Amino acid sequence: MSIFYTTYESPLGCLTLYATASALVGLTFPTQSVTFSDPICKVERTSSPILTHTIQWLDQYFAGQVPTVTIPLAPQGTAFQQRVWSHLQHIPYGATLTYGELSQLVFHSPRPKGAQAIGSAVGANPISLIIPCHRILGKGRSLTGYTGGLSIKRALLSIENISFVDK
CATH class of the missing domain: 1.10.10.10 (Winged helix-like DNA-binding domain superfamily/Winged helix DNA-binding domain)
Known part of the structure; x- marks a missing residue:
């Protein structure tokens, strides 16, 4: 499984965004980390439609607006x-x-x-x-x-x- 990531400079520090081809799987603040359950996943820095939509969502949020962008989410957990x-x-x-x-x-x-x-x-x-x-x-x-x-x-x-x- 490939996981794509990028960073986003927010007013609260650099956020790291993680996505598969179909959904956002992680968003962390500088003090956080995320792990993925698939030990053979490949993580690479690139852009993707999911990451682009997430950046639009973040731009709206940090501008004080209620975000209107819809992002498919797939958090890994119990x-x-x-x-x-x-x-x-x-x-x-x-x-x-x-x-x-x-x-x-x-x-x-x-x-x-x-x-x-x-x-x-x-x-x-x-x-x-x-x-x-x-x-x-x-x-x-x-x-x-x-x-x-x-x-x-x-x-x-x-x-x-x-x-x-x-x-």
């Missing part, structure tokens, strides 16, 4: 992670959920340690920003961990005019 990431994709621009609320959506009932399981899946998201894990807040709308770093999470929430409690 069935549970896929379920969590699917829920993340339904959080609208400018809206948030708490880890507890997301846990309720995923498990359909209160579950001991559910928010922690959700946190692990959210933290494993390989397509940051487009699968909007930055829209997940802690209890009481508090700012909590983000794989890209809290300064990046603050900036992303600010772009979307989302209020939060910064402890």
